[in-house]
Amino acid sequence: MEKRVVCTAATVAAVACVVAVLVIRKRSKGIKWGKVREMLKEIKLKCALPIERLKQIASAMETEMHAGLASDGGSKLKMLLSYVDKLPTGAEEGLFYALDLGGTNFRVLRVQLGGKEGGVVRQEHKEVSIPPHLMVGSSHDLFDFIAEALSSFVASEGEEYKVPEGKQRELGFTFSFPVKQLSLSSGTLIKWTKGFCIEETVGQDVVAELTKAMERQGLDMKVAALVNDTVGTLVGGRYEDGDVVTGVILGTGSNAAYVERASSIPKWHDELPKSGEMVINMEWGNFKSPLLPITEFDEALDFESLNPGEQIYEKLISGMYLGEVVRRVLLKVSEEFPIFGDIIPPKLEAPFILRTPQMSAIHHDSSLDLKVVAKKLKETLGIHNTSIKTRKFVVDVCDMVAKRAARLAAAGIYAIIKKIGRDTLSDDKQRTVIAIDGGLFEHYTAFSDCLERTLRELLGEEVANSVVIKHANDGSGIGAALIAASHSN
Ligand code: BGC
Numbered sequence: 001m002e003k004r005v006v007c008t009a010a011t012v013a014a015v016a017c018v019v020a021v022l023v024i025r026k027r028s029k030g031i032k033w034g035k036v037r038e039m040l041k042e043i044k045l046k047c048a049l050p051i052e053r054l055k056q057i058a059s060a061m062e063t064e065m066h067a068g069l070a071s072d073g074g075s076k077l078k079m080l081l082s083y084v085d086k087l088p089t090g091a092e093e094g095l096f097y098a099l100d101l102g103g104t105n106f107r108v109l110r111v112q113l114g115g116k117e118g119g120v121v122r123q124e125h126k127e128v129s130i131p132p133h134l135m136v137g138s139s140h141d142l143f144d145f146i147a148e149a150l151s152s153f154v155a156s157e158g159e160e161y162k163v164p165e166g167k168q169r170e171l172g173f174t175f176s177f178p179v180k181q182l183s184l185s186s187g188t189l190i191k192w193t194k195g196f197c198i199e200e201t202v203g204q205d206v207v208a209e210l211t212k213a214m215e216r217q218g219l220d221m222k223v224a225a226l227v228n229d230t231v232g233t234l235v236g237g238r239y240e241d242g243d244v245v246t247g248v249i250l251g252t253g254s255n256a257a258y259v260e261r262a263s264s265i266p267k268w269h270d271e272l273p274k275s276g277e278m279v280i281n282m283e284w285g286n287f288k289s290p291l292l293p294i295t296e297f298d299e300a301l302d303f304e305s306l307n308p309g310e311q312i313y314e315k316l317i318s319g320m321y322l323g324e325v326v327r328r329v330l331l332k333v334s335e336e337f338p339i340f341g342d343i344i345p346p347k348l349e350a351p352f353i354l355r356t357p358q359m360s361a362i363h364h365d366s367s368l369d370l371k372v373v374a375k376k377l378k379e380t381l382g383i384h385n386t387s388i389k390t391r392k393f394v395v396d397v398c399d400m401v402a403k404r405a406a407r408l409a410a411a412g413i414y415a416i417i418k419k420i421g422r423d424t425l426s427d428d429k430q431r432t433v434i435a436i437d438g439g440l441f442e443h444y445t446a447f448s449d450c451l452e453r454t455l456r457e458l459l460g461e462e463v464a465n466s467v468v469i470k471h472a473n474d475g476s477g478i479g480a481a482l483i484a485a486s487h488s489n
Contacts, residue, residue, distance in 0.1 A: 031337055031389075033389060036337050040397065044400050047295065047404040048293065049407045051458065053293075054407060054408075055411075056291050057289060057292065057408070057415075059418075061289075061412060062415045062419050064076060064289075065077055065282065065419050068282075069264065076286050076287060077286065078178060078283040080181060080228075081268060081278060082181060082231045082257065082281050083181050083183055083278075084225075084235065085273035085275050086273075086486055087235060087238045087259070087279075088485075088486060091115055091116050092482050092485035093114065093118070095112050096171070096224075096481040096482075097109065097110055097111070097169055097221065098111060098171065098232075098477040099171060099210075099480075100174040100229070100476055100477045101173075102175070102177070102229050102253070103176070103252040104130055105127050105129045105130065106146060108125060108149060108150050108153045110122075110124050110153070110161070111477075113482070123478070126149070130142075131145075135195055135198075138198065138200065139198050139201040144216060146210065147214045147216065147217045150214065154169070168220055170484050171222065171223050172223075172224060172477075172480025173206075173223050173226050174232045174477060174479075175226060176229040176255075176476075177189060177191070177193055177194075178281075179226065181226065184224075184483070185223055185225055185487075186207045186226060187226050189201050189204060192307075193310075194253045195306065207226050225480060225483040227479065227483055228281040229247075229249050229255070229476040230247045230248065230249050230255045230282075231247060231476075232475060232476030232477065232480045233248070233257070233476045234247030234257050234279060234479065235247070235279075235475075236472055236474075236476060236478040237479075240470075240475075241433050241470065243468075244472075245422070246416050246433075247435050247475070248412075248413060248435070248436045248438075248441075249438045250319070250436060250437075251318065251438025252318060252320045252439070253285060253311075254285050254313070254318040254438070254440075255281070255285050256282050256284050256413070256416060257281045258282070259278075259280075259420070260277065261277060262275075263276070284313060286313065292408070297328040297329055297332070298316060301321065313412070319356040319440035319444075322402060323358060324351065325401045326398055327348065327352075330348060330394065331344070340390065345381055346382070347383075358376050358380050360398075360444040360446075361376055362376050363395060363402060363446050369388060370388060370391040370392065370395065373391040373394055373395060374391060377391070377394065402444065402447045403446075406448070406454060407450065407454045410458060417459070422467070425462060429466060431467075431468060432467045433469075433470055434469050436471060437474065437476060442473075452469055455467070455469070
């Protein structure tokens with residue numbers, strides 16, 4: 001009896017399998033693949049970035065860099081002064097805290113710096129995810145949430161961290177949004193990016209907001225430095241390697257900071273710093289140029305975003321948006337051809353349902369039958385029973401979107417290298433090191449490989465040999481602590 005039941009179940013499963021295969025065959029037969037590929041070819045043409053075009057984009061960015069340095073409001077590139085005019089020497093010493101806010105998670109860190117020979121003696125951190133409603137709620141609630149996490153981090157530390165009577169704990173605050181710095185330890189928010197939108201914070205000094213929230217928590221801590229994550233990455237990178245000149249973030253958002261000669265900053269009217277240098281936070285995410293390969297998908301994404309017309313370069317290259325561009329392309333194709341069956345999968349219509357990590361998993365699938373692609377399509381978009389052709393097509397779309405992003409990001413780095421005159425070989429064969437951090441760069445190998453290849457192509461083999469790209473793992477938090485240390489009382 002039992003055997004018969006098993007037998008019947010097996011037969012039903014086998015029949016179902018045959019039927020499913022037939023249905024898929026029939027569906028994919030119904031798809032005019034020639035036409036589908038033609039449609040993709042047209043989109044690819046719009047996304048194409050031959051090297052000459054990339055060089056023009058880099059030149060356009062360089063021109064904007066000059067304009068942004070000449071006057072406030074002179075360019076879409078804000079070229080913000082960071083007030084960091086001393087880079088770490090390695091002699092920084094003591095216990096410092098850092099708070100890193102810039103995406104859906106924030107981190108609190110405790111860093112023990114050991115001076116000349118000691119380096120980073122000890123570091124501990126805690127990561128907290130920010131509830132989505134706080135990203136679009138009130139300033140008070142957001143800063144209270146952060147200060148509370150910081151306060152509980154401090155409350156749980158051991159006796160060895162007790163601060164002597166009369167001395168205050170000091171904090172480097174990495175705040176990864178465009179800020180007009182008023183000094184090293186104060187600055188007003190210009191605008192939110194990356195899905196944050198709290199109108200009342202715009203124009204406010206974010207250090208004052210944090211300080212008030214810490215006071216409400218009874219936490220006695222002083223914000224010694226306010227830094228952008230790119231500035232933190234540059235400084236953290238320089239601590240490890242004296243040839244680091246640029247910090248780049250390729251994560252949820254994107255941006256770069258670099259060391260500029262103070263005399264090349266016409267909008268800087270104060271006394272020139274002793275070092276003769278100043279770190280500039282470019283806010284390159286806001287770069288815009290008619291040379292950028294903008295498609296109808298990017299236009300629609302921008303139009304429906306929280307910040308239409310803003311952060312156009314960021315929307316082409318950063319992790320927050322790449323999966324969403326892929327979703328929009330797939331949706332459009334599936335509206336014209338039944339690549340996912342006769343009805344458009346409802347989940348495919350939901351904005352931001354396809355995140356960049358899923359896109360990366362799809363793109364990197366090396367199995368013969370692309371089973372990861374099948375799994376991701378099923379889990380993320382509710383699309384079942386895809387044919388190999390459909391899966392390959394989806395990979396192809398990811399490839400197009402990721403390569404466009406990586407090539408554009410390489411053009412941005414090339415623009416900085418040109419601006420600081422490192423695009424030709426110096427007599428002393430000076431190394432130029434670019435410190436890069438961010439999940440997109442760290443985890444999306446096809447993206448980072450393409451970026452590095454493209455940068456070599458732009459620089460030419462000989463100069464490329466003097467340029468090194470380094471992954472600066474979590475450098476921005478340490479960088480903020482280092483800046484706090486070098487400007488500590
Ligand atoms: C922000 C920058 C930040 C970058 C990377 C952008 O959206 O405007 O300030 O550095 O994201 O986190």
